[in-house]
Amino acid sequence: MVNSVFQELLRLSATARRTMDSGEVVTLAGVDSERFMKAYAIVQRSCMLSKHIGAYRRRISKVSANQVEFTNEALVGIQAIKLYAWEDSINETIRQICTEEVTLMRQYNYLRLCNAVLMFLAPSIINMMCFMVYILLSNTLDAATTFVIVALTNACKVAFSIFANFSVAVSEVIISALRVKDFLVSGDVEGKSQLELNxxxxxxxxxxxxxxxxxxxxxxxxxxxxxxxxxxxxxxxxxxxxxxxxxxxxxxxxxxxxxxxxxxxxxxxxxxxxxxxxxxxxxxxxxxxxxxxxxxxxxxxxxxxxxxxxxxxxxxxxxxxxxxxxxxxxxxxxxxxxxxxxxxxxxxxxxxxxxxxxxxxxxxxxxxxxxxxxxxxxxxxxxxxxxxxxxxxxxxxxxxxxxxxxxxxxxxxxxxxxxxxxxxxxxxxxxxxxxx
Missing domain, CATH: 3.40.50.300 (P-loop containing nucleotide triphosphate hydrolases)
Structure with missing residues (x-):
């Protein structure tokens, strides 16, 4: 995937390059492409919480690309910045971008934490619900039944913890796949014309x-x-x-x-x-x-x-x-x-x-x-x-x-x-x- 991104970068036409900046390309090659390696398996569609995580990931990717691009421009033009004494203005702009990125990252990680805690507590919640339903149906809860229910739900603990990671990974990889797809289908430089002259x-x-x-x-x-x-x-x-x-x-x-x-x-x-x-x-x-x-x-x-x-x-x-x-x-x-x-x-x-x-x-x-x-x-x-x-x-x-x-x-x-x-x-x- 990383190789495909860099190959497409060399084939991009000037028209396609006008629609993206260097920060976006760096994010595609260094961040979005890497997420494909973290998606170990494809589970069912992510839950509502993972959809919110995906939305935050889209916003974070956009802000990160802007931050990389602006920082790169500041470093390239550092002589002009020092000459005109623009340090405070540039620092303030970079600080605002970084603050926005940190805020989004905090909310993003909060949702990921909620998702992980929910999946971690899922076996205990299932045990409680099973016991309640069993008792409400006028059944007698004995030791054998209790151990069977607990054993079955404990067997799902690993699956639930994996699903918590998979749901986030799937949500993120979908976002990255869309970004990489948009980049790879951008207009390439036209090849040698196949038309024949009169x-x-x-x-x-x-x-x-x-x-x-x-x-x-x-x-x-x-x-x-x-x-x-x-x-x-x-x-x-x-x-x-x-x-x-x-x-x-x-x-x-x-x-x-x-x-x-x-x-x-x-x-x-x-x-x-x-x-x-x-x-x-x-x-x-x-x-x-x-x-x-x-x-x-x-x-x-x-x-x-x-x-x-x-x-x-x-x-x-x-x-x-x-x-x-x-x-x-x-x-x-x-x-x-x-x-x-x-x-x-x-x-x-x-x-x-x-x-x-x-x-x-x-x-x-x-x-x-x-x-x-x-x-x-x-x-x-x-x-x-x-x-x-x-x-x-x-x-x-x-x-x-x-x-x-x-x-x-x-x-x-x-x-x-x-x-x-x-x-x-x-x-x-x-x-x-x-x-x-």
Whole structure:
């Protein structure tokens, strides 16, 4: 069960991840899954008391998930909390959550105690009821009858004590089963499309036709609508647009992370991906770049130079063997972006296309130019490349195709050799003009 929860965590789409937080996932893996081991047998439906216990367990699980999530956020943002002197406010919030959790736990354990006492006293109560009924029926209570009744009820003591634990375990495991079920049936990342491209477009590696996408089912209006485009093998496509125009959503639609409402989406081949915020693991810099791939010294060195990481390694005491993350040093935003880019570039040789979601924005002009020419136009040359830009628009002239996004739609674009001035020419709906 624990293994199933963690496997589902790796398959979750971005849409499904928006409906849950890290505290809830930790509770699922560490608490709910463990309860299946405690349910030694399935007895009949739990009694009324066990139903109340189950209701309290649901409330406790929710409060516990909130407490874990809030505490985790406080620890992650401890520098900002200290900087703005928010310690008292954060402590008070955590104290209130813990107080609520303790109150619920006290009531929950009180009900469990009542249930256990009731089951413990059940044989004595049964003895008393048997004796009363026997005497009321005008029978004479002799020693033989008394010993038989006592022997039979004493034989049930173990069963009653087990039933007390089972009734609570069954009630809890039902709650946990429902929570784990909701998690396991959450939307997974879409697998490789089984659709075939039309014969007239054999070279297209990405193809969208009248496609609409949304993040959640509750969204009244599609996040992306009327998407129709094709990306050819080996081309460089740049996606631009104002803030919240749908650039990153378009990338996630290509990756299969969004819910498709209508239309056709075809994506062929394997991809390398660098996100806006690079995911840095608690490992060495080299392990973060390799990301499970086999180490190739020559290719690795080429990637390091292309992503301008060599000067950073020279400043680190142990070079690329330096531990980073929570247990090591803290990398700057630009360093994290370049590590993420290096990870994508190292894997690119085994992929059909590379997706870079605004991965250059954290870099200055000189570093960005070097990474663009030696990485995007160098190591990834010949692959289908998708690049989101929020700055450094001088790179647009090297794009084979430019897609301009606005309000979740592709509102314009240009082909090979267009400059930023031409792309954002009058007639294209683009609220903010970029700097040249």
């Amino acid at each position: 014969q007239g477009h054999d070279t297209a590696i990405v193809s969208f036709q009248d496609a609409d996408f949304q993040w959640t089912e509750e969204t009244p209006v599609p996040t992306l609508s009327n998407l129709t485009f094709q990306l050819q093998t080996g081309s460089l496509t740049v996606i631009v647009g104002p803030v919240e125009s749908g650039k990153s959503s378009l990338v996630n639609a290509i990756l299969g992370e969004m819910q498709q409402l209508r239309g056709t989406r075809v994506v062929r081949g394997n991809m390398a991906y660098a996100s806006q915020q690079a995911w840095i693991q608690n490992q060495t810099v080299r392990d973060n770049i390799l990301f499970g791939e086999t180490y190739d010294a020559q290719h690795y060195q080429r990637v390091i130079e292309a992503c301008q990481l060599k000067p950073d390694f020279d400043m680190l005491e142990r070079g690329d063997q330096t531990e980073v993350g929570e247990r090591g040093i803290t990398l700057s935003g630009g360093q994290k972006s370049r590590v993420g880019l290096a990870r994508a570039m190292y894997r690119a040789r085994h992929c059909d296309f590379v997706v870079l979601d605004d991965a250059l924005s954290a870099l200055d002009v000189h570093v960005s130019n070097a990474v663009f020419f030696y990485g995007v136009m160098g190591i990834a040359q010949g692959l289908t490349r998708i690049l989101v830009l929020n700055s450094h628009y001088h790179s647009l002239q090297y794009a084979d195709r430019v897609l301009v996004m606005s309000n979740g739609q592709i509102v314009g674009g240009r082909n090979t050799g267009s400059t930023s001035r031409q792309i954002f020419a009058p007639g294209v709906s683009f609220p903010c003009q970029p700097k040249q």
